[in-house]
Amino acid sequence: MTWSLLLHALEQGFVFGIMALGVYLTFQVLNFPDLTVDGSFPLGAAITAKIIFAGGDPFLAIIWAIVGGILAGGLTAFFHTRLKFTNLLSGILTMTLLYSVNLRIMGRSNIPLLGKVTILNVIRTWLPQFTLDQLTPILFLLVVLLVKFLLDYFLATEIGMAIRATGDNEQMIRSLGVDTRITKIIGLCLSNGLVALSGSLFAQYSGFADVGMGIGTIVAGLASVIIGRSIVRNMGNIGWMTISVIVGSIIYRTTVMIALRYGYRLGFQPGDLKLISVILVVMALTFPLFRGRIKAIITSNGANGTEGK
């Protein structure tokens, strides 16, 4: 494996790590399987591409992307908390309608950003002594760490704790005076805001926005959360959990990169990527089961090998 391949895997691991933190917030913390992300990721990219293509400020583009993501999450929350749709259906509806919204925003199915002013170019002009290859991973690392620490802090606040309790024991937290509709709205808005931020950065990094780029976002996010979870054992601590999600994202991107780069030797084609990502998720999900079984065989006490959640 070459150095540049690893570097790209890191960069992507950081950028998609922001998305994975959003998925962690809904799936793990709020216990809400939110499929909106398949739409809010390209939404962030679409808004960003539209603004940057028209010559707008790339930082402003990021802000608007986040606002768009928050609104998307809010719509899913509206479907679920006010119209009483199931959590899955609520996400699917928003995700589907966002496809049309994204097309409307972009006006076509693909916007290239080559030669346009992205945040990477802007920061490069501030620090001319560094190359883009040096700046990109550092910038993305700083952003994902900033998001991580802000999220850690938020989840330790009174509101953040109420959101965690909503995912853990909804009846209990209601009897302690929390309107769980509100906590779900906050969680979904925040999550999709992060996913759209990730989409915005990815569009600027990869130099395009495409209406189909969101397909499988949720699987990649889940893969990161699950891979991270099977690595880091200390589940109680939020700080460790969010770190593990980022590490999971890096591992996932590295694996995907390797599969893309060397997969042809096994007969894989680029189009098989989504299949590979699903296989990765299945493997990551069943890994703890196998680990338990192997342990049981080694210690030969026939104990039930399944581990707690």
Added chain:
Amino acid sequence: MLQLIDIYKCFAKGTSHETEALRGINLSILEGDFVTIIGSNGAGKSTLLNIIAGTVLPDRGKVKIDQEDLSNKAEHYRARYIGRVFQDPLMGTAPSMTIEENLALAIKRYGRGLNLGLNKQRREYFRKILAQLELGLEAMLTKKVSLLSGGQRQALTIVMATMFQPKILLLDEHTASLDPEISKKIQLITQEIITEKKLTTIMVTHNMQEALRYGNRTIMMDRGRIILDVSGKKRENITIDYLLKQFSKLRKEEYIEDELVLA
């Protein structure tokens, strides 16, 4: 003061499973009262607590606390007046959060903000109140609640339910699913807290001895109605035998009713 006015509740109306859980409940509970409620399964005891807490809304009737009409208020709003301990120890705590985090959830009943849920001062306070339980929980603040036994979880729930001086404390057979030794200990802790904080309490129990030993007023329910309501001198003279007789008398009436229908 808690007032229930003409409460009706019917589940699964219009189906073959239709159950009239509550049929015209009128009840006033004064501040400082400690009411125990007994009754057989399906008498409507739990539904009554659910209606007070707002988990279930009645088909008809009003719920008032200190003259404020709460009939249309959601459960989370009523939480500012009501502390609650459920029968199932799993229901009162968040399992994947730590003991101190659970306690932090219970400090405020409204107006939560962006302050950190935990700080040195709060931890100190938690340690102090947990030490009073004498269960060793004060040394386990950062342990996840899922690691606790049923008794420990229930003790924690009681502390959480009463931390924010509630106007009404609802206990729904909160020691019934624990083994006898721990059940006694939890009941002891409960009584200490109620006495210390002078809490207005409604305790549902299926243990008649407990129903008469604790509190100052006892209510017996049957098929959605209050059929016995005793307090003061009259209650002191009541024995378990008497309660049992009431029960069997009811069963006989029911039997006769059935006979009439079948005849």
